[in-house]
Amino acid sequence: xxxxxxxSHRPRIDAFAKAAGKSRYIHDLKLPxxxxxxxxxxxxxxxxxxxxxxxxxxxxxxxxxxxxxxNTPEIKIGFIQDNWVLKKDKVRQYRDEVAAVAAIxxxxxxxxxxxxxxxxxxxxxxxxxxxxxxxxxxLIHETDPRGRPKNDNLLDLPWRFEHGDVHRAREESxxxxxxxxxxxxxxxxxxxxxxxxxxxxxxxxxxxxxxxQIPYLAQKDxxxxxxxxxxxxxxxxxxxxxxxxxxxxxxxxxxxxxxAILLAHASGRPVKIVMNREEEFACLSPRQPTETIIxxxxxxxxxxxxxxxxxxxxxxxxxxWGATTPSVMMLPISSLYRVPNISYATQIVYTNNTYAxxxxxxxxxxxxxxLESNLDQLAEKASMDPYELxxxxxNHPHETTPMGLKITSCGFQECLEQVSEKLExxxxxGSDRKKFxxxxxxxxxxxxxxxxxxxxxxxxxxxxxxxxxxxxxxxGGVEMGQGFVASLQLVTAQALGxxxxxxxxxxxxxxxxxxxxxxxxxxxxxxxxxAVLLAAAKARDKxxxxxxxxxxxxxxxxxxxxxxxGESVSDPECRTSYDxxxxxxxxxEIFLREAPDDPLLRVSLEEILRQAHFREQGQMVVSEAFxxxxxxxxxxxxxxxxxxTAYIFGVHGLEVEVDTxxxxxxxxNYVAAHDVGRVISRQTLEGQFYGGIVQGLSYALxxxxxxxxxxxxxxxxxxxxxxxxxxxxxxxHLECIETNDQAGPFGAKGVGEPGLVPVAPAVAxxxxxxxxxxxxxxxxxxxKIRAGLxxx
Amino acid sequence: xRKNITFTLNGDRVSLEVASNTMLLELxxxxxxxxxxxxxxxxxxxxxxxxxxxxxxxxxxxxxxxxVEGKEVITIEGLMGPQNELHTLQKSFxxxxxxxxxxxxxxxxxxxxxxxxxxxxxxxxxxxxxxxGNLCRCTGYVQILDAVQKAAQDFGIED
Numbered sequence: 001x002x003x004x005x006x007x008s009h010r011p012r013i014d015a016f017a018k019a020a021g022k023s024r025y026i027h028d029l030k031l032p033x034x035x036x037x038x039x040x041x042x043x044x045x046x047x048x049x050x051x052x053x054x055x056x057x058x059x060x061x062x063x064x065x066x067x068x069x070x071n072t073p074e075i076k077i078g079f080i081q082d083n084w085v086l087k088k089d090k091v092r093q094y095r096d097e098v099a100a101v102a103a104i105x106x107x108x109x110x111x112x113x114x115x116x117x118x119x120x121x122x123x124x125x126x127x128x129x130x131x132x133x134x135x136x137x138x139l140i141h142e143t144d145p146r147g148r149p150k151n152d153n154l155l156d157l158p159w160r161f162e163h164g165d166v167h168r169a170r171e172e173s174x175x176x177x178x179x180x181x182x183x184x185x186x187x188x189x190x191x192x193x194x195x196x197x198x199x200x201x202x203x204x205x206x207x208x209x210x211x212x213q214i215p216y217l218a219q220k221d222x223x224x225x226x227x228x229x230x231x232x233x234x235x236x237x238x239x240x241x242x243x244x245x246x247x248x249x250x251x252x253x254x255x256x257x258x259x260a261i262l263l264a265h266a267s268g269r270p271v272k273i274v275m276n277r278e279e280e281f282a283c284l285s286p287r288q289p290t291e292t293i294i295x296x297x298x299x300x301x302x303x304x305x306x307x308x309x310x311x312x313x314x315x316x317x318x319x320x321w322g323a324t325t326p327s328v329m330m331l332p333i334s335s336l337y338r339v340p341n342i343s344y345a346t347q348i349v350y351t352n353n354t355y356a357x358x359x360x361x362x363x364x365x366x367x368x369x370x371l372e373s374n375l376d377q378l379a380e381k382a383s384m385d386p387y388e389l390x391x392x393x394x395n396h397p398h399e400t401t402p403m404g405l406k407i408t409s410c411g412f413q414e415c416l417e418q419v420s421e422k423l424e425x426x427x428x429x430g431s432d433r434k435k436f437x438x439x440x441x442x443x444x445x446x447x448x449x450x451x452x453x454x455x456x457x458x459x460x461x462x463x464x465x466x467x468x469x470x471x472x473x474x475x476g477g478v479e480m481g482q483g484f485v486a487s488l489q490l491v492t493a494q495a496l497g498x499x500x501x502x503x504x505x506x507x508x509x510x511x512x513x514x515x516x517x518x519x520x521x522x523x524x525x526x527x528x529x530x531a532v533l534l535a536a537a538k539a540r541d542k543x544x545x546x547x548x549x550x551x552x553x554x555x556x557x558x559x560x561x562x563x564x565x566g567e568s569v570s571d572p573e574c575r576t577s578y579d580x581x582x583x584x585x586x587x588x589e590i591f592l593r594e595a596p597d598d599p600l601l602r603v604s605l606e607e608i609l610r611q612a613h614f615r616e617q618g619q620m621v622v623s624e625a626f627x628x629x630x631x632x633x634x635x636x637x638x639x640x641x642x643x644x645t646a647y648i649f650g651v652h653g654l655e656v657e658v659d660t661x662x663x664x665x666x667x668x669n670y671v672a673a674h675d676v677g678r679v680i681s682r683q684t685l686e687g688q689f690y691g692g693i694v695q696g697l698s699y700a701l702x703x704x705x706x707x708x709x710x711x712x713x714x715x716x717x718x719x720x721x722x723x724x725x726x727x728x729x730x731x732x733h734l735e736c737i738e739t740n741d742q743a744g745p746f747g748a749k750g751v752g753e754p755g756l757v758p759v760a761p762a763v764a765x766x767x768x769x770x771x772x773x774x775x776x777x778x779x780x781x782x783x784k785i786r787a788g789l790x791x792x
Numbered sequence: 793x794r795k796n797i798t799f800t801l802n803g804d805r806v807s808l809e810v811a812s813n814t815m816l817l818e819l820x821x822x823x824x825x826x827x828x829x830x831x832x833x834x835x836x837x838x839x840x841x842x843x844x845x846x847x848x849x850x851x852x853x854x855x856x857x858x859x860v861e862g863k864e865v866i867t868i869e870g871l872m873g874p875q876n877e878l879h880t881l882q883k884s885f886x887x888x889x890x891x892x893x894x895x896x897x898x899x900x901x902x903x904x905x906x907x908x909x910x911x912x913x914x915x916x917x918x919x920x921x922x923x924x925g926n927l928c929r930c931t932g933y934v935q936i937l938d939a940v941q942k943a944a945q946d947f948g949i950e951d
Contacts, residue, residue, distance in 0.1 A: 015886035018894025019901060020878060021828020021868030028827040191832050191840055191895040191929050244830075244895035245929050277833035481893025481930045683889030687931055691892065694932030717837035717927060725933045726924035729917070732934055 012486035035102040037273035038109040042091035045710030047120035056115040062108040065266040083318035092317035095283040102263040129349035155348040159326035161639035163402035164341030169306035173297030181370040185286040192244015195274030198260040205235035213250035214518035240508030246480035248358035281715030285357030292370040306341035322356030325363025334403035336445040337393040372442035372761035409739035411675030418673035419653040440765025441653035442758035448749030449646025451521035458628035459527035460514030469606035476516025483684030495536035497585035522750030529745030534625035544580035550611040650674035663782030673735035677749030692755015700760035802870025817852040828868035839926030842899035849906035868898035884943035892930030
């Protein structure tokens with residue numbers, strides 16, 4: 001098959017409307033009669049609710065609904081259901097929802113919140129895993145979700161992975177290094193803040209417009225809520241506006257969505273809740289903080305012998321997907337480099353901090369931070385070049401890792417070589433120490449072929465073609481800015497044989513688009529792209545069957561038309577009957593395989609469609625596919641299982657200069673090499689990597705949710721710094737290595753998350769090479785470097 | 793307090809009554825339905841609400857509506873031609889991969905326009921500084937900087 005569109009520089013189709021300011025985000029939606037919802041959050045990190053008085057708020061003119069746990073059904077949320085939409089007995093974090101109002105304008109809603117009086121009895125708070133695990137610590141949850149008494153603040157989710165004999169391997173290792181690494185809570189900071197708009201029709205069917213990456217799983221959660229509200233069996237339609245960024249924040253359903261539903265039902269009017277920036281910072285779930293003790297060893301030749309990791313995660317007050325990130329951390333821990341003996345154990349601890357969720361990389365950045373920082377320490381101990389150590393232990397194509405991950409395509413070696421070459425590694429490493437310049441690198445390993453983190457890893461598409469040759473692909477996947485639509489458009493154009501401008505990707509409506517488990521784990525294009533390949537093959541079969549019926553008559557009609565217009569046309573060698581296999585479809589035209597260049601023996605796709613539709617006993621071209629990759633869920637007990645159909649590798653390297661007076665890190669050059677399988681949409685792909693790298697640099701160098709006793713101190717962009725354009729005063733060089741994965745659509749692997757994953761340890765390793773200071777806690781701030789330089 | 797204000801909005805004269813606490817952002821989005829201007833923070837920190845007032849890029853979330861009296865305001869909608877032809881900068885952003893989720897894009901484009909009006913041939917550093925007040929979480933800025941550089945080569949043709 002020709003690959004004219006695959007790898008092209010074509011602009012993203014959605015970019016034009018966005019650049020014109022015409023795209024509609026949740027903030028832009030307004031319905032007749034719509035009310036504005038606002039939430040009253042807790043004033044304490046841990047307290048008993050004694051009483052809530054809403055009487056004054058209810059009397060305020062313009063207020064249409066006031067809800068608390070005392071006048072609504074109990075709705076639990078989160079995958080272990082340890083959280084409540086509205087809190088009744090206790091608050092366990094500052095962002096706990098104690099009341100919600102809907103009013104005719106946002107100012108009245110805000111005023112109503114002020115009129116709600118909540119009486120609390122403050123309880124002692126626990127703001128770190130160490131405090132929460134100390135003996136005698138108060139319980140944050142007195143019972144588990146099933147109502148059984150709890151004795152401690154540990155979550156009953158002890159992720160473990162064991163392979164080989166780590167104890168013995170450590171004893172037998174020539175070199176080993178153990179150290180402690182930690183990461184802080186950071187947040188997505190989508191430029192478009194979170195929000196939703198809920199409305200009921202007169203039959204009590206719900207439509208909710210929300211910023212989600214999981215429309216079908218959200219639909220299930222909303223169904224459960226309707227059941228609790230006495231509306232069992234009603235329809236739930238989830239519609240997704242332009243997201244304005246998501247980065248994992250839309251992987252779970254949130255209290256504010258259920259509150260909009262409850263308020264809409266209580267008021268009988270559409271209700272919109274949109275977070276302001278301060279709420280977005282303080283009241284959405286961050287990337288979870290981690291404390292890691294890691295040891296890795298090698299033999300005399302530098303072959304890795306073991307890896308042992310003990311990790312503590314701050315879960316916050318309730319449980320969302322943050323608590324499952326160790327399942328993804330296991331990927332690099334078990335499978336980045338060849339390591340024969342591995343032991344990984346975690347404990348996840350309830351605290352009175354805000355509860356953690358998924359964020360781009362899903363635990364992988366925290367794991368890779370420890371792995372790749374510690375690997376450089378090991379290289380130094382073994383007196384080896386860290387690049388050589390990595391090269392020696394790299395993964396190879398077609399090998400199975402201790403976790404049972406079946407690596408197929410693997411461009412790890414090329415990535416290492418490219419970074420070393422482009423960075424001039426051997427010339428720059430160590431030699432410029434006097435000038436306080438240094439180079440560092442780090443590698444990454446991630447899912448690239450879907451990820452069976454739920455029982456399903458499936459993606460549905462419906463493909464239909466209209467009278468004018470326009471193709472509509474209805475997908476359950478979600479565009480959140482990453483370029484899913486642009487990439488899927490090219491895959492469809494290529495697979496079907498039509499031009500991209502005739503392909504329209506429709507997403508974000510559970511009423512019209514087919515089921516998909518969600519857009520996460522860098523799986524969007526991989527799974528939906530494969531579904532499109534299946535659907536396109538079916539559509540082509542159908543088109544060629546129709547061509548067999550109508551081709552000869554259309555060719556004759558077209559010749560007649562030309563003659564009528566005065567053209568002199570000789571009769572082509574046209575048969576009276578054709579078989580479907582005689583045809584090919586390219587660039588919107590159906591022609592004969594045996595005469596691909598004959599200008600007369602071809603008809604347009606739209607002509608065939610019109611012929612098929614507009615007659616007695618007509619037919620249509622609508623095909624569907626439900627693609628579920630050949631991967632497996634990992635075993636909860638052993639952690640083993642080939643969870644993805646393909647794996648992605650990458651290596652980042654950079655040169656830095658450290659100002660030894662201020663501790664400031666100045667990046668001089670950044671190189672990233674990724675095994676991408678195959679480039680589909682070049683601009684999209686590059687955008688994912690540039691965006692991931694810069695988000696990673698922000699994570700590495702500046703981002704941190706600062707708290708005091710569970711309260712966020714920096715819920716604004718002045719105090720929570722992310723990179724701005726002014727920070728980009730260095731070149732980023734991208735290398736995309738194409739390994740053409742056997743399972744990927746046209747050979748492509750997933751690329752959404754990887755760009756961020758190895759950035760922080762690469763920076764830390766470069767800083768160490770420059771000034772000999774090993775930073776072990778993110779972010780790598782000037783203060784920490786200065787302290788290191790002073791030998792503190 | 794309320795008063796009547798008159799100003800030029802995307803080339804048209806507009807006259808309406810606003811309250812003293814109304815910011816330009818609210819006026820544009822809620823009263824005039826020009827939703828291309830976005831609210832990212834409401835505190836002048838992110839630049840998503842950037843519009844041009846007399847050619848200068850300002851954060852409309854902090855700019856009192858009273859202040860536009862007699863001035864010329866350009867929003868993202870005002871950059872397009874009568875047949876929805878995209879402005880050089882809009883086209884350059886769309887064609888060079890400078891747009892992902894798109895939420896920061898209108899403000900980013902207007903800051904770029906103010907920059908190019910002031911400095912038609914900016915070097916890389918001037919572009920970075922010119923866009924420093926507009927945050928983007930998706931793109932990593934690389935393709936945005938590239939798009940502005942490329943647009944600078946064509947700039948002046950339309951304006």
